[in-house]
Amino acid sequence: xxxxxxxxxxxxxxxxxxxxxxxxxxxxxxxxxxxxxxxxxxxxxxxxxxxxxxxxxxxxxxxxxxxxxxxxxxxxxxxxxxxxxxxxxxxxxxxxxxxxxxxxxxxxxxxxxxxxxxxxxxxxxxxxxxxxxxxxxxxxxxxxxxxxxxxxxxxxxxxxxxxxxxxxxxxxxxxxxxxxxxxxxxxxxxxxxxxxxxxxxxxxxxxxxxxxxxxxxxxxxxxxxxxxxxxxxxxxxxxxxxxxxxxxxxxxxxxxxxxxxxxxxxxxxxxxxxxxxxxxxxxxxx
Amino acid sequence: xxxxxxxxxxxxxxxxxxxxxxxxxxxxxxxxxxxxxxxxxxxxxxxxxxxxxxxxxxxxxxxxxxxxxxxxxxxxxxxxxxxxxxxxxxxxxxxxxxxxxxxxxxxxxxxxxxxxxxxxxxxxxxxxxxxxxxxxxxxxxxxxxxxxxxxxxxxxxxxxxxxxxxxxxxxxxxxxxxxxxxxxxxxxxxxxxxxxxxxxxxxxxxxxxxxxxxxxxxxxxxxxxxxxxxxxxxxxxxxxxxxxxxxxxxxxxxxxxxxxxxxxxxxxxxxxxxxxxxxxxxxxxxxxxxxxxxxxxxxxxxxxxxxxxxxxxxxxxxxxxxxxxxxxxxxxxxx
Numbered sequence: 001x002x003x004x005x006x007x008x009x010x011x012x013x014x015x016x017x018x019x020x021x022x023x024x025x026x027x028x029x030x031x032x033x034x035x036x037x038x039x040x041x042x043x044x045x046x047x048x049x050x051x052x053x054x055x056x057x058x059x060x061x062x063x064x065x066x067x068x069x070x071x072x073x074x075x076x077x078x079x080x081x082x083x084x085x086x087x088x089x090x091x092x093x094x095x096x097x098x099x100x101x102x103x104x105x106x107x108x109x110x111x112x113x114x115x116x117x118x119x120x121x122x123x124x125x126x127x128x129x130x131x132x133x134x135x136x137x138x139x140x141x142x143x144x145x146x147x148x149x150x151x152x153x154x155x156x157x158x159x160x161x162x163x164x165x166x167x168x169x170x171x172x173x174x175x176x177x178x179x180x181x182x183x184x185x186x187x188x189x190x191x192x193x194x195x196x197x198x199x200x201x202x203x204x205x206x207x208x209x210x211x212x213x214x215x216x217x218x219x220x221x222x223x224x225x226x227x228x229x230x231x232x233x234x235x236x237x238x239x240x241x242x243x244x245x246x247x248x249x250x251x252x253x254x255x256x257x258x259x260x261x262x263x264x265x266x267x268x269x270x271x272x273x274x275x276x277x278x279x280x281x282x283x284x285x286x
Numbered sequence: 287x288x289x290x291x292x293x294x295x296x297x298x299x300x301x302x303x304x305x306x307x308x309x310x311x312x313x314x315x316x317x318x319x320x321x322x323x324x325x326x327x328x329x330x331x332x333x334x335x336x337x338x339x340x341x342x343x344x345x346x347x348x349x350x351x352x353x354x355x356x357x358x359x360x361x362x363x364x365x366x367x368x369x370x371x372x373x374x375x376x377x378x379x380x381x382x383x384x385x386x387x388x389x390x391x392x393x394x395x396x397x398x399x400x401x402x403x404x405x406x407x408x409x410x411x412x413x414x415x416x417x418x419x420x421x422x423x424x425x426x427x428x429x430x431x432x433x434x435x436x437x438x439x440x441x442x443x444x445x446x447x448x449x450x451x452x453x454x455x456x457x458x459x460x461x462x463x464x465x466x467x468x469x470x471x472x473x474x475x476x477x478x479x480x481x482x483x484x485x486x487x488x489x490x491x492x493x494x495x496x497x498x499x500x501x502x503x504x505x506x507x508x509x510x511x512x513x514x515x516x517x518x519x520x521x522x523x524x525x526x527x528x529x530x531x532x533x534x535x536x537x538x539x540x541x542x543x544x545x546x547x548x549x550x551x552x553x554x555x556x557x558x559x560x561x562x563x564x565x566x567x568x569x570x571x572x573x574x575x576x577x578x579x580x581x582x583x584x585x586x587x588x589x590x591x592x593x594x595x596x597x598x599x600x601x602x603x604x605x606x607x608x609x610x611x612x613x614x615x616x617x618x619x620x621x
Contacts (some may be wrong), residue, residue, distance in 0.1 A: 035398045082585065089588050092343060095401065096541065100581035103534065107574035219530060223409045226402045234398070263413035267406050271391065274403070278394060 002135045007252045013141045013210070015248025016148025020203035022225040022232075022240045023155060024196020030172035030235025032189050033091050034083070038098040040222035041105035042071050042197040046204030047213045048113050051120055060122045067205045068198040075197025079190045102218070110215050117214040126209075144206050151199065152241065159237065168192060172235050224251075227266050231273045233283020242281060305455060314447045319563060321451045323556045325515045326539060328458045330551035331465050332508035333536040338545035339469060340501050341481035342396060346388070346404030347536045349411040350506040352528020354381040354513025359430040359523040360421050370435045370444060370518070374457075377514030378507060385506020389499040396498070408530055415528045427524035430517045444518075454515055461511055466548055468504070477501050538580055544590020553592055 025039045049070060050063040057063075078101060086093045126140045159165035171178045171188055179185040203221075211217065228247055232239025247266055254262035273281065309317050329351055336342045358377030362368055368376075388407055395403055415422045422428055435442040435453065442449050468474045476497050479487050484494050517523045526532060535558070543554020558576075565572035587594055 029398070033398075035401060082581075085585055086588075091398075092341075093584055093588055095343065095398070096537075097581065097584045099534075099537070100577055100584055103577035104574065104581060107571065107577055111571055111574060223406065227406060230399070230402055230406075260417070263417065264410055267410045270403075270406060274391075274395075278399075 003256070005133050005135050006137065007256050008249065009135075009137055009141065009145075011249035011252030012245075013144050013248075014251055015244040016145050017203050017207050017210075018221070018224055018228055018247060019241055019244040020148050020151060021200050021221055022228040022244060023152075023237060024192075024199045025225055026229045026232065026235055026237065026240045027168070027172065028193055028196050029229065031168070031175055031192055032083075032094070034094045034098065036098045036193075036196070037095065037222070038078070038101040038105065039196065039200055040218040040225060041102040042075065042200040043204035043207070043221060044109060044215075044218035045074070045105055046071050046201030047208045047217065048109055048118075049201075050205040050208050051113070051118050051213055054120060054122070060124070060126070063205050064202070068201040071201030071204075072194045072198035076190055076194035078197075079193040083193070084186065084190075102222075106215060106218060115215050117212040120208045120213060122209050140209055144210055147202070147206055151202070155237070224266065227270050229280075230270055231280055233280025236280070236282035239280055239282030302459075305459075309448045309451055317447050317451050319559065321447075321454050321519055323559045324454050324458050325512055325519055326535075326555040326559060327552040328461050328465075328508055328515075329512040330536055330539040330543065330555040331462050331548070332505040332512065334540045334543075334545055334548075334551040335465060335468070335477075335501060335505050335508075337537075337540055338548075338550070339474070339481065340477050340498065342498065342501075343401045344404040344502075344505075345401050345530065345533050345537075346408040347505070347509055348530060348532030348534075349408045349528055350381040350385060350509035351513035351516060351532055351536075352411065352415065352523075353384055354378060354510030355517040355523045355527045356415065356422055356428065356513075357381070357510075358514040359428045359517040362430055362433065362517075363428065368433065370433050370453075373433070373518070374511065374514040377517065378510040381510020381513060382503060382507040385503045385510070386499075389502035389506070392502065393495040393499060405530070405533075408528075408533055412525065412529050415525050422523075422525065425525060427522055430521050430523060432518050432521055450519070454519070458512070458515060461508055462552065465508060469548060473497070473500065538576060541580065542583060542591060544592035544594075546589060547592040547596065550590050550592035554590065557591060 021040060021043055025036055028034060028036050028039070046067040049067045050060075053063045053066060054060060082097060082101070083094055086097050122140070126143055128139050129136045130139050130142065131137075132142075157165075159169055167178065167183055167188055171183070171185060171192075175185050175189075178188075207217070207221075224247060228240055228243040231246065232241075232243035246269065250265050250269060251262070254265040258265065277283075305320070308320065312320075329347075333344070333347045336344050336347070354377035356377075357380040358373040361376050362373050388404075392400060392403055416424055418424075432444045432450070434444045435449075442453070444450050444453070469478070476487070476492060480492070480494050480497055487494060513527070516527065539554040539558045540551045541554070542557060543552065544550030561579075562572055562576070565575055569575075583590065589597070
């Protein structure tokens with residue numbers, strides 16, 4: 001029983017991370033129709049930033065604030081000066097561009113920080129353990145879970161209750177129409193792209209002490225995030241939430257129950273969803 | 287138009303001539319480099335059948351190269367008497383069969399879904415290759431021995447660089463030519479038209495899903511063939527042969543060479559291998575420069591090297607024609 005609780009918690013924590021990464025990805029795809037291959041690179045970049053910043057200042061909370069902000073700026077610059085330039089050539093070129101950027105970021109990371117995995121140590125009260133439901137569990141994992149739930153709620157509030165959120169949601173549905181109604185859609189695109197990058201960056205920072213920081217972390221989470229948005233349906237935030245939870249539990253229990261084929265399980269789930277409902281669980285057929 | 291095809295024919299003959307005669311004078315290092323270029327040419331050309339002709343962005347091409355390479359390598363290790371072409375046949379066969387299976391699952395997909403699903407399949411096969419230590423050697427990789435080629439009367443020593451080069455040139459050259467022939471057949475034209483206007487093709491009575499599947503299987507076949515040669519050429523197969531990076535290589539080669547022209551990827555593969563060799567002598571960070579080059583090309587030269595050459599030639603011809611006929615006449619090569 002205790003084992004089950006631990007693995008459910010593991011799954012929830014990973015689902016939280018996955019949600020932070022895939023929510024930006026799915027919104028950007030819904031709006032701009034661009035599959036952003038560089039999205040997980042933002043995640044990796046932020047993790048490495050936080051490593052350096054932590055060694056420099058020793059303050060984890062500073063990393064938590066500063067790294068997502070840095071990624072916000074980087075995301076905005078990439079959208080404004082690179083992505084917008086190739087928009088006229090069509091979606092394929094935009095995809096290829098983000099792919100090239102991902103490639104460059106991963107090479108730069110290898111150059112600057114080397115290829116060896118980096119350990120990250122945070123002091124303070126987050127380092128300990130707490131006892132919940134009769135099991136001892138690291139405080140830090142609860143912190144990750146708490147962060148992702150907080151961000152998820154905040155995002156839900158912004159998207160559902162504010163004017164900005166309404167604009168974003170309608171741009172996901174039909175960006176041309178929104179543009180015709182007098183909204184500066186390129187600016188909305190830039191903002192959402194940058195916010196997505198910042199969220200991905202936040203996920204990167206908090207994943208650092210949880211998983212190890214290494215050069216393969218971007219590809220690993222990118223494939224999972226892609227599976228999440230395929231299962232949840234492109235452009236659907238609630239789909240991203242549900243699919244993240246599913247993948248999180250599947251990963252966690254897959255390792256426990258079927259260690260040999262645990263890697264293949266999520267692809268199996270994806271294949272099943274695609275056969276039953278090709279547009280994803282919450283996706284609309286376009 | 288007529289003059290154009292004549293120029294291409296002459297150019298092709300010259301290149302063939304050079305390729306055939308070069309080993310007589312070149313150093314083994316250069317011959318090896320050329321062999322690698324030829325193998326990757328087929329890989330890039332088959333990728334471009336999907337990307338350039340079918341308009342389908344696939345992120346799963348590396349798995350077919352990897353499947354071909356691993357099958358050929360593993361079979362040679364298990365069955366010591368397996369002949370040279372037996373290994374190549376098996377490698378190609380497995381890649382084709384998997385291509386058919388995956389193609390069936392991808393039937394209705396295109397666009398971003400297609401890219402994602404192929405990526406997921408590639409990740410799946412990569413995971414299998416790492417885990418299945420008994421066959422693939424896992425992270426250690428798989429050493430491959432190159433059997434000699436038995437032609438009945440003569441035994442060709444495949445360990446010889448030049449002999450292997452000629453065999454590669456003949457087999458892979460024929461495969462590339464077949465790809466070119468394919469684009470001229472009715473089936474090839476169907477694929478091209480599907481890219482342009484799928485709805486209309488459906489109205490006429492074609493089944494786009496089936497055409498796409500046939501195309502996918504065909505490209506898997508050629509990638510598997512290239513993969514078998516890859517294993518025999520390097521005498522080693524590592525897990526990076528089946529990784530996403532291998533797919534990336536195909537994409538980079540194809541895009542750098544140009545997707546609009548059939549022989550663009552050949553140019554791209556040659557350029558990529560040469561540039562990689564050139565850069566890796568100077569710096570360990572060569573993928574970074576390759577990435578920067580790729581992004582710059584996406585931004586400024588989206589038509590690729592072959593497109594660049596074509597427009598330069600077009601510019602030159604326009605000038606010449608302008609002198610003779612007058613500038614009101616449009617040049618014909620715009621077609």
